[in-house]
Amino acid sequence: MDLTAPNAAPSAHRASAANTILPLRVEGLAYDANGQRLIDGITFTLDAGPRTVILGPNGAGKSLLLRLCHGLIAPSGGTVTWQGATGNADAATHQAMVFQRPVLLRRSVIANVVYGLKLKGTLRAERAEIAADVLARTGLARFKDTPARLLSGGEQQKLALARTWALRPQVLFLDEPTSNLDPAATHAVESICQHMHDEGTRLIMTTHDLGQAKRLADDVLFIHKGRLLEHSPANAFFETPASGEAAAFLRGDLRW
Amino acid sequence: MTDISAAFATAIQLLITLDANLIEIVGLSLQVSISAVALATVIGLPMGAALALFKFPGRGTLTVMLNALMGLPPVVVGLVVYLLLSRSGPLGVLGLLFTPTAMIIAQAILVTPIIAALTRQVVADLWVEYAEQMRSLGAGPLRAVPALLYDARFTLVTAVLAGFGRASAEVGAVMIVGGNIDHVTRVMTTAIALEVSKGDLALALGLGIVLIGLSLAINAATFTAKQRAEAAWT
Amino acid sequence: MRFTKSLIPVIAALLFTLNAHAADDKFITVASTTSTANSGLFDVILPVFTKKTGIEVRVVAVGTGKAIRLARSGDADVLFVHHKPSEEKFVADGMGMKRSDVMYNDFVMVGPASDPAGIKGSETAEAALKKLAAAKAPFASRGDDSGTNKKELGLWKAAGINPKTSSGTWYRETGSGMGATLNVASGMNAYALTDRATWLKFKNKGDLAILVEGDPKLFNQYGIILVSAEKHPHTKTALGQKFIDWIIGAEGQTEISNYQILGNQAFFANAKPGS
Numbered sequence: 001m002d003l004t005a006p007n008a009a010p011s012a013h014r015a016s017a018a019n020t021i022l023p024l025r026v027e028g029l030a031y032d033a034n035g036q037r038l039i040d041g042i043t044f045t046l047d048a049g050p051r052t053v054i055l056g057p058n059g060a061g062k063s064l065l066l067r068l069c070h071g072l073i074a075p076s077g078g079t080v081t082w083q084g085a086t087g088n089a090d091a092a093t094h095q096a097m098v099f100q101r102p103v104l105l106r107r108s109v110i111a112n113v114v115y116g117l118k119l120k121g122t123l124r125a126e127r128a129e130i131a132a133d134v135l136a137r138t139g140l141a142r143f144k145d146t147p148a149r150l151l152s153g154g155e156q157q158k159l160a161l162a163r164t165w166a167l168r169p170q171v172l173f174l175d176e177p178t179s180n181l182d183p184a185a186t187h188a189v190e191s192i193c194q195h196m197h198d199e200g201t202r203l204i205m206t207t208h209d210l211g212q213a214k215r216l217a218d219d220v221l222f223i224h225k226g227r228l229l230e231h232s233p234a235n236a237f238f239e240t241p242a243s244g245e246a247a248a249f250l251r252g253d254l255r256w
Numbered sequence: 257m258t259d260i261s262a263a264f265a266t267a268i269q270l271l272i273t274l275d276a277n278l279i280e281i282v283g284l285s286l287q288v289s290i291s292a293v294a295l296a297t298v299i300g301l302p303m304g305a306a307l308a309l310f311k312f313p314g315r316g317t318l319t320v321m322l323n324a325l326m327g328l329p330p331v332v333v334g335l336v337v338y339l340l341l342s343r344s345g346p347l348g349v350l351g352l353l354f355t356p357t358a359m360i361i362a363q364a365i366l367v368t369p370i371i372a373a374l375t376r377q378v379v380a381d382l383w384v385e386y387a388e389q390m391r392s393l394g395a396g397p398l399r400a401v402p403a404l405l406y407d408a409r410f411t412l413v414t415a416v417l418a419g420f421g422r423a424s425a426e427v428g429a430v431m432i433v434g435g436n437i438d439h440v441t442r443v444m445t446t447a448i449a450l451e452v453s454k455g456d457l458a459l460a461l462g463l464g465i466v467l468i469g470l471s472l473a474i475n476a477a478t479f480t481a482k483q484r485a486e487a488a489w490t
Numbered sequence: 491m492r493f494t495k496s497l498i499p500v501i502a503a504l505l506f507t508l509n510a511h512a513a514d515d516k517f518i519t520v521a522s523t524t525s526t527a528n529s530g531l532f533d534v535i536l537p538v539f540t541k542k543t544g545i546e547v548r549v550v551a552v553g554t555g556k557a558i559r560l561a562r563s564g565d566a567d568v569l570f571v572h573h574k575p576s577e578e579k580f581v582a583d584g585m586g587m588k589r590s591d592v593m594y595n596d597f598v599m600v601g602p603a604s605d606p607a608g609i610k611g612s613e614t615a616e617a618a619l620k621k622l623a624a625a626k627a628p629f630a631s632r633g634d635d636s637g638t639n640k641k642e643l644g645l646w647k648a649a650g651i652n653p654k655t656s657s658g659t660w661y662r663e664t665g666s667g668m669g670a671t672l673n674v675a676s677g678m679n680a681y682a683l684t685d686r687a688t689w690l691k692f693k694n695k696g697d698l699a700i701l702v703e704g705d706p707k708l709f710n711q712y713g714i715i716l717v718s719a720e721k722h723p724h725t726k727t728a729l730g731q732k733f734i735d736w737i738i739g740a741e742g743q744t745e746i747s748n749y750q751i752l753g754n755q756a757f758f759a760n761a762k763p764g765s
Contacts, residue, residue, distance in 0.1 A: 099388065106407040342563045343563055343565050354548065435550035453668070455694030455695070
C-alpha cells in the first residue's frame with residue numbers, strides 16, 4: 001500500500017480558518033424513539049485538529065450520536081451547529097461518514113469512487129484522476145475495474161474509505177469501521193484514517209476496541225446510557241478516568 | 257389425444273416450413289408486445305421508484321391500487337381503450353382503433369402496474385440498505401433513483417420479463433382494440449382464438465406450442481444473460 | 491438513467507414503423523360477422539378486389555349486433571351483416587346510406603347424430619324447436635346478440651316458446667361466436683342453430699350432424715351498407731362505395747357464387763341488378 005502523496009494537491013483541501021465548518025457545537029442534544037430517551041442532554045464542542053474517539057458500552061448511543069451530528073437523523077431536542085466561517089449552510093458537503101458495514105454500489109471499484117465525486121459536484125473531467133489517486137493510496141488500484149461487491153470485507157471497507165477520501169471532507173465520521181475486520185485489514189483502515197488526518201480531515205469515530213481507541217484517540221467522549229459522562233484528553237481518560245462508570249468500562253466490567 | 261399429437265405435428269410443420277403467415281404473425285406479436293413492455297418500463301420504473309421513496313398523501317392507497325391493478329382483466333382494459341380510441345370516443349380523431357398502436361397502448365396499460373409494483377418493492381428494499389450511505393454522500397431519494405434502479409437491475413429484468421409474459425399471453429385486450437384483422441392486427445393469441453372458433457383445434461394448439469416455445473426461448477436467453485451478469489456483479 | 495433513456499428512441503422507432511404501416515390510407519374497414527369470416531369467403535374474394543383496385547379491405551369479424559355498434563360509433567366504413575330488420579333500422583336511423591342485398595345462404599339445425607329429441611326430418615324449424623323444448627334436450631345458443639342469435643330467437647318466438655326461462659338448464663347461452671358455440675355443442679352433444687357456411691368449414695364436428703334443413707324460414711340474407719359520412723365525416727365513403735359496387739356487381743357476385751366449401755356452394759349471390 002502506497003500511502004505517500006504522489007503530488008501536493010490533496011493537502012490543498014486542508015481547512016483554513018476562512019473556509020472551515022468547525023468547530024462543531026452540540027448543545028442539549030436529545031433523541032427519543034418509541035417513548036424512550038436514547039440520547040439525553042449531551043453538550044460538547046469539537047474544535048479543528050485532534051482525533052476524537054467516542055467510547056461507551058453497547059447500546060450507550062454512540063452510533064446515534066454520530067448520526068445526529070452528521071445530520072442523518074433529526075434530534076428530538078437540542079441543536080447541532082457548525083460554527084465555522086462557512087456556517088451551517090453547506091456544512092453537509094464538507095462531512096462524510098464511513099459505516100460499520102460498507103454500502104457499495106453494484107458497479108466497479110473505481111465507479112463507486114467516481115459516483116461519490118459526481119454527487120459532490122466534482123467536474124466530470126477531474127473525477128477519474130482523483131479516483132485513481134485515492135485507489136492508489138489505499139492499495140486498491142489493481143481492483144480498479146473489479147465489481148465492488150466481489151471485494152473481501154477488508155477491501156470493501158478500504159473502498160468505502162477511499163470513496164470518502166476522494167471527497168476530501170473536513171470532518172469524517174466513522175462508525176465502528178473495523179468491527180467486522182481481521183487485524184491486517186484493521187491496521188490498513190487505521191493507517192488510511194491516519195493519512196486522512198494528516199491531510200487535515202477531522203476524525204470523529206466510535207469503536208469498542210480499546211486498543212484502537214488508544215492508538216487513534218487524541219481526546220475521548222465517554223457515553224453511558226445516552227449521557228455524556230466524560231470529555232477529556234485521551235491520556236487523561238485512559239490513565240485516570242474521572243467517573244466510576246468509565247473506570248469500570250476500562251476494566252471491562254461495564255457491559256450496559 | 258389425436259388432436260394433441262396433430263397439434264405437435266402442426267407446430268413442427270409450421271416451424272420447419274417457416275410458414276410465411278406464421279412469421280408475419282409472430283413478428284407482429286413481438287413488435288407489439290416488446291413496444292408495449294418498453295413503454296411500460298419507461299413509465300413503470302420511475303413510478304415504482306417514486307412510490308418506494310417519496311412520502312406523500314395517498315401513497316398507501318396508491319400502492320394498494322397498483323398491486324390490485326396487476327390483476328387487471330385484459331378484456332376490461334381492451335374495452336376502456338376501445339371506448340377511448342373509438343371514433344365516437346375522446347381520442348377518436350387519432351384514428352388509432354384497429355391498429356398495432358392501439359394494441360401497444362392496451363398492453364402497456366396491462367403491463368405498467370406489474371412493472372411499477374415490482375419496481376416499488378425492489379427499490380423500497382434496496383433503499384433500506386442504501387438510505388444512510390446515499391444521504392451521507394449527499395443524495396436524497398430523488399438523486400438516488402438512477403443508482404437504485406441501476407443496482408436493482410437484475411431483479412428489474414425479472415419484473416420486465418413478467419410484464420412481457422403478461423403482454424404476449426393476453427388475448428382479450430388486443431382482440432377488442434386490434435380487431436384481429438388479417439395481415440394488420442393479427443397476433444399469436446388472436447390467431448389462436450380464431451382457429452379455436454373455426455374448430456381447428458390442432459392448428460390452434462400448434463400455434464399455442466409455437467407461442468410457448470417463443471416465450472421459453474426469450475426467457476431462457478434472458479435468464480442465462482442475467483445469471484452471467486449477476487455472477488459477475490453479485 | 492442511461493438505460494431508460496436509451497429505450498426512448500427504440501419505442502419512438504417502433505411506434506413510428508407501426509404507424510407508418512397503419513397510415514397507409516388505401517384501405518377500408520368492414521365490420522362483418524364471424525360466420526362470414528369463418529366461412530373463408532373473404533380469404534378468397536377480397537384479394538381479387540384488392541388486386542383490381544389497390545384497396546385493402548380490413549375485416550373486423552364480430553357478431554352482427556356488435557358489428558352494427560362498431561359502425562354506429564364510426565369505427566367501420568362498411569357494414570356487412572345478416573339481420574335485415576337491424577340493418578333497416580340502421581339505415582332508418584340515418585347511420586348508413588342504403589342497404590343492398592348481397593347473397594344468402596341458410597341456417598341448419600345440427601345436433602347429435604343419435605338425435606335423442608327426434609327432430610331429424612322435421613318439416614319446419616318451429617316443429618323441431620317444439621320437440622327440443624318438450625324433450626328438454628340441451629341446446630347451445632349463441633346468446634350474443636348476433637345475427638344468428640337474433641334469427642334463433644325469432645324462430646323460438648314463432649314456435650311460441652320462451653327458452654330464456656330455461657337458460658342455464660337445457661338452454662345454454664354461450665355468449666360467444668359461432669365457432670365457439672359449435673365447440674360447446676360438440677363438447678356436450680347439444681343441438682344448435684348455425685349458418686351452413688360456418689358448419690361446412692367447422693372442423694371439430696365430433697358427433698354432430700345436420701338434422702333439420704330446407705325450411706324457408708331458415709333463409710339467411712346478407713346485406714351491405716355504407717356507413718353515412720354525415721354522422722362520421724372521417725369514413726372513407728368513396729372507397730367503401732367502390733367495394734360495395736364491386737361486391738354487388740357482376741364480378742363480385744360471380745366470385746361469391748363460385749366459392750365452394752368441400753365441393754358445396756356456400757353462398758348464393760342475389761344482389762338485385764342496378765340496386
